[in-house]
Amino acid sequence: MSDFLNAYSIQTWLESCPQGYLENTEYGHAPGVKEPDLVLENPTLRKEAIGVTVQLVVGERCALAASSGLINCAPDYPSKRFLATQTLDEARHVEIFTQRLFDLGVKKDELESVISQHANPNLVKFAEVLLEKVDKGDFLAGVVGQNIVLEGLAFSVFEMMYAGNVELNPKFASTLSGTIADERRHVGFGENRIGSLLLEQPEKKPEIEKMQKEMTYYMLATFADRFRGQARVMEEIRRIVKENALEQKSQVWHGTDLATADAAEMEHVLADTVLKEFKTRLGRIGLEYQTPAQP
Ligand SMILES: [Fe+2]
Numbered sequence: 568m569s570d571f572l573n574a575y576s577i578q579t580w581l582e583s584c585p586q587g588y589l590e591n592t593e594y595g596h597a598p599g600v601k602e603p604d605l606v607l608e609n610p611t612l613r614k615e616a617i618g619v620t621v622q623l624v625v626g627e628r629c630a631l632a633a634s635s636g637l638i639n640c641a642p643d644y645p646s647k648r649f650l651a652t653q654t655l656d657e658a659r660h661v662e663i664f665t666q667r668l669f670d671l672g673v674k675k676d677e678l679e680s681v682i683s684q685h686a687n688p689n690l691v692k693f694a695e696v697l698l699e700k701v702d703k704g705d706f707l708a709g710v711v712g713q714n715i716v717l718e719g720l721a722f723s724v725f726e727m728m729y730a731g732n733v734e735l736n737p738k739f740a741s742t743l744s745g746t747i748a749d750e751r752r753h754v755g756f757g758e759n760r761i762g763s764l765l766l767e768q769p770e771k772k773p774e775i776e777k778m779q780k781e782m783t784y785y786m787l788a789t790f791a792d793r794f795r796g797q798a799r800v801m802e803e804i805r806r807i808v809k810e811n812a813l814e815q816k817s818q819v820w821h822g823t824d825l826a827t828a829d830a831a832e833m834e835h836v837l838a839d840t841v842l843k844e845f846k847t848r849l850g851r852i853g854l855e856y857q858t859p860a861q862p
């Protein structure tokens with residue numbers, strides 16, 4: 568427990584996060600850095616950037632509700648303190664991605680309507696399955712749903728988006744890199760804390776596995792909407808980027824070149840990477856991954 572206490576203490580969080588990789592940043596990036604002109608000026612690119620960022624805000628709002636909701640049902644003080652740091656991390660994620668919407672030209676009084684207009688209904692359902700557990704005060708299910716499933720998803724999506732943006736949009740890429748560092752800490756906590764609790768309460772496993780299966784279904788359905796539904800827009804974006812002489816350098820992520828892959832290949836590499844992560848992490852805490860229906 569003492570390693571656990573150190574790794575997830577507020578002191579460690581202060582040193583590594585606000586006084587570490589976030590030092591001298593402004594909304595997660597170097598002060599004064601702007602979105603590329605092309606993103607701000609081209610209606611297709613701007614609309615796509617807003618659409619993607621809304622999903623991030625929706626996911627992070629769910630993580631904020633879940634991490635803060637879990638504080639009061641956590642069985643021990645080290646977990647409560649860690650979740651308090653996570654709550655602040657998630658609130659920051661909500662803030663920086665909301666700020667990106669403003670940077671992309673969304674007006675402050677339009678924010679909620681833009682979010683409800685673009686939020687993917689399957690992602691909203693994914694969040695509801697998790698928040699139902701949190702509202703019931705179910706700590707074990709809540710931590711598995713949040714720190715393994717939701718954050719396993721977020722971690723891979725952010726990494727993939729980082730790889731896709733590191734050349735073309737350094738502002739967004741650096742916002743993502745600080746978020747990835749936070750998510751790495753959050754998934755680590757899920758694994759370390761839950762394994763031992765599940766050993767004490769093995770009777771909880773079937774219900775948690777059922778939640779994982781449901782959340783995984785809605786996650787894959789979100790990917791399907793995103794990639795299958797947006798294939799034409801993705802091609803259009805590539806064309807615009809090329810036309811503006813911003814030839815994207817080869818950017819290989821888990822064996823797939825994101826600069827040339829089509830929508831189906833992108834969906835496949837993302838789903839494959841996230842599901843592999845789920846299987847490994849769930850296995851480490853003694854749960855068996857449950858395969859959902861294919862959306
Ligand atoms: Fe987050």
Ligand SMILES: [Fe+2]
Pocket residue numbers: 630656657718749750753
């Ligand atoms: Fe997180």
